[in-house]
Amino acid sequence: MPGSRRTFISGLVGGSISVPISVKARDSRSQSAERAPFWSDVDGKIPTTTRFPGRVFVGAAAEMPTSRAGGNSTWLPNGSFGASWAPRDAQFAVMQDRGGLAVVGMSRVSDSDDLSNAASVGVGGFVVVDGSRRRPGWALYADVQHEATSPTQSYGLEVAAKNKGNDYTSNPYRLTYGVYGVWLAAGGDDAYGGKPANPSNAALVVLKNKHTWNAGIIIGSDAITGTDGRVGTANALRMAKGHAVAWYVPDGRLGAAIRSDVTDAAGSVLQIFSNDRIDYLGSNGRPIMAFRGDAQSSKWLLISSSSEGASPAIEAVGENAGLMLRTTGSGLVQFGTFQASPSVEVAGYILVKDSSGAERKLAVIH
Numbered sequence: 001m002p003g004s005r006r007t008f009i010s011g012l013v014g015g016s017i018s019v020p021i022s023v024k025a026r027d028s029r030s031q032s033a034e035r036a037p038f039w040s041d042v043d044g045k046i047p048t049t050t051r052f053p054g055r056v057f058v059g060a061a062a063e064m065p066t067s068r069a070g071g072n073s074t075w076l077p078n079g080s081f082g083a084s085w086a087p088r089d090a091q092f093a094v095m096q097d098r099g100g101l102a103v104v105g106m107s108r109v110s111d112s113d114d115l116s117n118a119a120s121v122g123v124g125g126f127v128v129v130d131g132s133r134r135r136p137g138w139a140l141y142a143d144v145q146h147e148a149t150s151p152t153q154s155y156g157l158e159v160a161a162k163n164k165g166n167d168y169t170s171n172p173y174r175l176t177y178g179v180y181g182v183w184l185a186a187g188g189d190d191a192y193g194g195k196p197a198n199p200s201n202a203a204l205v206v207l208k209n210k211h212t213w214n215a216g217i218i219i220g221s222d223a224i225t226g227t228d229g230r231v232g233t234a235n236a237l238r239m240a241k242g243h244a245v246a247w248y249v250p251d252g253r254l255g256a257a258i259r260s261d262v263t264d265a266a267g268s269v270l271q272i273f274s275n276d277r278i279d280y281l282g283s284n285g286r287p288i289m290a291f292r293g294d295a296q297s298s299k300w301l302l303i304s305s306s307s308e309g310a311s312p313a314i315e316a317v318g319e320n321a322g323l324m325l326r327t328t329g330s331g332l333v334q335f336g337t338f339q340a341s342p343s344v345e346v347a348g349y350i351l352v353k354d355s356s357g358a359e360r361k362l363a364v365i366h
Helices: 087-088
Strands: 003-010 016-023 056-059 092-095 242-246 253-259 270-274 277-281 287-292 300-304 313-317 344-352 361-366
Touching: 087 092
Parallel strands: 056 092
Antiparallel strands: 003 016, 242 253, 270 277, 277 287, 300 313, 344 361
């Protein structure tokens, strides 16, 4: 708003000074308003530039001392109250006086021009991890301290995405327009800083510091278009051919994996879990196979592979467990290879049941 105010700027000449700052309002709705120069070589005018060669403390952070050792007089006087190291080590620190937004970065694409071709970024964080010391670097960092007295949620990072345009849907082979919540791009931008030499390690890591997460990833019941968690279906994860979900054993080697090698939609395969049932479907919902359980079951099926010289097995497991092979209509059970032979002596029989439940005897011959 129009007028002027004073702020404390620390470190300009080795101390703190009070500087009057004039605030001039500009009507952003007026498209004919003259744009203030930003770059002298682009705009042809010398822009107004304010430089702070020292440190700057704003709000409650103005109580920060000039020394590194010892405490301070802010509401984070030492480490027992929270991350007091943050304002201590900061070049620019803001501690909000009224518990609101401490630092805001906003940008508008329509304010850009073809001369500068500048990217519209609300807030950017950049770090160059160089030197020979074993010190990591963070382009962005968030730290949440949820106190025992707080009855609400705490968020390390929230990305609120609003789409007021067309509805676009991407897949692993076609990333189209639209709104993306988090975009993790390996390799960075080789237009500056050089080209990447190797793949980046991992796009997302969930780990433990001094305690654990109760869950790694949660997707809200109605968060994905197509279902509200009760009716409908939706893609919670989209991957390409050859991508696998893999599990590793404690020595770091692969223990298990689920992978798709399907190359054609006509050969698609779908696994569906429903109440006490697993269905496998082909393209267009064509049934392939199904498994159905019984909530009271005490008998079950075991299918085993075998080594050389033995045979794979299909076994009924459980006390007095039988195995039912049921056909429909005129369908028949097929097994073995027929061999013609002359009359032979019957040595015994194997007791089986037919589809009606009647017992039958299969002859055993020498």
